[in-house]
Amino acid sequence: MHISEHPVLKEKSNEKVFFYFNNHRLEAKKGQTVAAALMANGIRKLGVSRKLSQPRGLYCSNGRCTSCFVTINGLDHVISCTTLVENNMQVFSNNNDPEIRGEKYGN
Amino acid sequence: MDKSTIVCRCEEINVDEIETAMKNGAETFDDIKRLTRCGMGPCQSKTCLNPVREIIAEYTGKPLADIRISRMRMPLKLVRMSALTNGSEGGNVASVFGESVEDGETNDE
Amino acid sequence: METDLLIIGGGPAGLHAALTADRAGARVVVADESFSLGGQLRQQTQWLSNLPGQYGYGKKRGTWVNEQLINQVGASNVQVLKKHTMIGSYLNGNIGVSDGDKTFEIQSRKNIIAPGAQEEAKVFPGWTLPGVMTAGAAQILINREKVLPGKRAVMVGSNDFSLEVARQLNSCGITVEAIVEEKNQIICSDGELVKTLENVPVYTNSTIEIVTGAGEVEHVVIQTPDGLKEVNVDLVCIANGFSPILEPFEIMNCHFVYQKELGGWLAAYNIHLQTTNPSCYIAGNAAGITDFGSILLTGEIAALSALEAMGFISSAEGTEQKSRCWRELANLESEKVLQARTEMLADYHQKHELDLPDYFMKIKGGKMYG
Numbered sequence: 001m002h003i004s005e006h007p008v009l010k011e012k013s014n015e016k017v018f019f020y021f022n023n024h025r026l027e028a029k030k031g032q033t034v035a036a037a038l039m040a041n042g043i044r045k046l047g048v049s050r051k052l053s054q055p056r057g058l059y060c061s062n063g064r065c066t067s068c069f070v071t072i073n074g075l076d077h078v079i080s081c082t083t084l085v086e087n088n089m090q091v092f093s094n095n096n097d098p099e100i101r102g103e104k105y106g107n
Numbered sequence: 108m109d110k111s112t113i114v115c116r117c118e119e120i121n122v123d124e125i126e127t128a129m130k131n132g133a134e135t136f137d138d139i140k141r142l143t144r145c146g147m148g149p150c151q152s153k154t155c156l157n158p159v160r161e162i163i164a165e166y167t168g169k170p171l172a173d174i175r176i177s178r179m180r181m182p183l184k185l186v187r188m189s190a191l192t193n194g195s196e197g198g199n200v201a202s203v204f205g206e207s208v209e210d211g212e213t214n215d216e
Numbered sequence: 217m218e219t220d221l222l223i224i225g226g227g228p229a230g231l232h233a234a235l236t237a238d239r240a241g242a243r244v245v246v247a248d249e250s251f252s253l254g255g256q257l258r259q260q261t262q263w264l265s266n267l268p269g270q271y272g273y274g275k276k277r278g279t280w281v282n283e284q285l286i287n288q289v290g291a292s293n294v295q296v297l298k299k300h301t302m303i304g305s306y307l308n309g310n311i312g313v314s315d316g317d318k319t320f321e322i323q324s325r326k327n328i329i330a331p332g333a334q335e336e337a338k339v340f341p342g343w344t345l346p347g348v349m350t351a352g353a354a355q356i357l358i359n360r361e362k363v364l365p366g367k368r369a370v371m372v373g374s375n376d377f378s379l380e381v382a383r384q385l386n387s388c389g390i391t392v393e394a395i396v397e398e399k400n401q402i403i404c405s406d407g408e409l410v411k412t413l414e415n416v417p418v419y420t421n422s423t424i425e426i427v428t429g430a431g432e433v434e435h436v437v438i439q440t441p442d443g444l445k446e447v448n449v450d451l452v453c454i455a456n457g458f459s460p461i462l463e464p465f466e467i468m469n470c471h472f473v474y475q476k477e478l479g480g481w482l483a484a485y486n487i488h489l490q491t492t493n494p495s496c497y498i499a500g501n502a503a504g505i506t507d508f509g510s511i512l513l514t515g516e517i518a519a520l521s522a523l524e525a526m527g528f529i530s531s532a533e534g535t536e537q538k539s540r541c542w543r544e545l546a547n548l549e550s551e552k553v554l555q556a557r558t559e560m561l562a563d564y565h566q567k568h569e570l571d572l573p574d575y576f577m578k579i580k581g582g583k584m585y586g
């Protein structure tokens with residue numbers, strides 16, 4: 001949920017941004033990170049772990065733990081807590097390791 | 108604590124696997140890393156460094172001050188292969204394999 | 217790219233160092249991996265006291281101080297590279313940065329590395345579930361992102377930072393259902409802060425038994441001396457203290473020391489905030505977890521040392537300015553941290569057979585200048 005009235009900080013930007021998560025159109029505020037924008041829409045599970053496929057989401061919010069990986073505009077393993085959301089961004093949850101041995105890469 | 112508790116979030120290595128590595132002779136974080144992949148995932152042990160050190164301390168009975176950190180190498184942060192090659196002017200990067208050259212050397216004061 | 221002074225990290229330590237060097241006429245580049253400057257100061261809405269007097273900041277909110285620093289940097293000649301991450305070093309000793317598209321080296325005469333601190337994890341069954349996050353992450357979400365990370369929370373840890381974040385979560389409408397502390401009493405030393413949370417149950421001598429939920433946090437079981445206690449919450453915050461960030465220093469071949477009171481392992485440095493790599497200085501929380509005034513002052517000392525080494529200021533002026541900074545730091549910094557810091561400095565100077573300046577004895581005991 002967005003915080004509409006912050007106890008200390010005055011709201012600066014209310015400019016809306018629209019983006020997609022797993023093909024669903026969602027609303028965010030300009031200046032928010034992708035992870036926060038998803039959280040504002042009630043989405044906290046951002047993907048699954050590589051071995052046991054357990055749910056993962058934002059943990060450090062500082063770009064250090066890589067727990068918040070998502071796919072953005074076709075690029076896999078993007079750290080969503082340090083990436084700002086943009087209009088029309090296509091975000092997908094991170095459900096596998098990126099394909100690096102596939103045909104696409106000539107292997 | 109439950110021994111199946113995950114310590115390394117990236118590679119999903121649990122307490123039991125770390126202790127088993129130590130039973131098999133691992134003494135340092137890097138030994139455990141080589142045996143289990145603990146700390147070898149995308150975050151490169153930034154998150155599990157001290158939890159693992161604490162498990163080593165408890166298992167060996169040594170003070171935390173004697174448990175070294177893992178060896179950290181380039182790239183320091185997640186970076187795309189394309190970004191590594193774009194604009195870089197050749198092979199004068201300090202060796203990624205520095206460790207094998209300086210094996211046994213530590214950065215302790 | 218080429219410059220006199222390269223600063224890695226645009227948090228308060230890096231920015232204050234940049235301003236100090238800019239005023240003396242050095243060309244300064246600040247590279248920070250984030251999309252905005254300010255580091256961890258960006259989400260600190262609480263009041264900061266213990267600010268160095270010369271800044272005229274008085275007692276101010278962290279976010280306000282942050283704006284001041286950023287405005288000053290904006291009005292200076294400092295060149296800022298946002299979204300530029302230090303990822304390694306070159307054989308010639310230069311630092312390599314990447315902006316995500318390309319990687320390049322920055323040729324500098326001196327570097328100040330000020331990457332800050334990271335929050336320590338606390339491992340328990342279920343800590344990998346979405347909805348379990350560091351207290352700092354929750355603070356970023358409410359204050360920087362203006363997003364609620366949950367509705368009902370458990371705070372793991374009871375240090376000053378845990379309780380401050382618990383208070384802030386509360387004031388945003390999140391109910392803190394429990395504070396869980398493994399020690400036998402609350403760690404927080406700020407009585408006023410403890411009082412603001414007097415309605416929150418505190419479980420001492422207690423640990424998290426397990427966190428469960430379908431896909432995200434729903435349920436927490438706490439192991440208390442009176443048996444298991446269960447709460448239905450959707451947020452678990454971990455506040456297990458901070459430790460200095462190490463990896464940029466390792467790549468610059470800096471040596472490390474262990475000092476518990478400074479946050480554990482950290483790059484060793486001398487009284488000039490110079491590491492064992494003579495071209496690399498250290499500042500801020502990376503040089504030991506401390507309070508805000510000391511974070512600014514270590515930035516200033518590092519900058520003064522680099523300026524002196526590059527010839528932008530005379531060594532007499534460097535000594536005078538640095539002795540002022542150290543004196544001020546000795547007055548501001550908590551006794552425990554100052555003692556650990558001076559111990560580490562004395563060891564370093566002895567090991568490397570370096571003289572300690574006269575003013576060192578005066579800061580050693582701390583608070584000598586009253």
Ligand SMILES: Cc1cc2nc3c(=O)[nH]c(=O)nc-3n(C[C@H](O)[C@H](O)[C@H](O)COP(=O)(O)OP(=O)(O)OC[C@H]3O[C@@H](n4cnc5c(N)ncnc54)[C@H](O)[C@@H]3O)c2cc1C
Nearest residue numbers: 225227228229248249255256257301302331332352500501
């Ligand atoms: C999560 C958290 C919460 C905190 N909350 C409080 C609080 O409530 N009250 C309080 O008094 N203090 C708090 N602190 C302490 C706080 O860290 C200091 O007040 C201050 O922000 C530290 O300043 P700094 O400049 O040393 O580091 P930081 O503010 O952490 O700045 C470091 C900067 O370096 C950048 N960086 C790191 N690595 C790289 C790299 N490889 N390449 C490029 N850039 C890099 C980061 O993006 C960051 O901007 C908190 C610290 C943390 C970590």
Ligand code: FES
Nearest residue numbers: 059060061066081
């Ligand atoms: S939450 Fe840790 S990297 Fe994004």
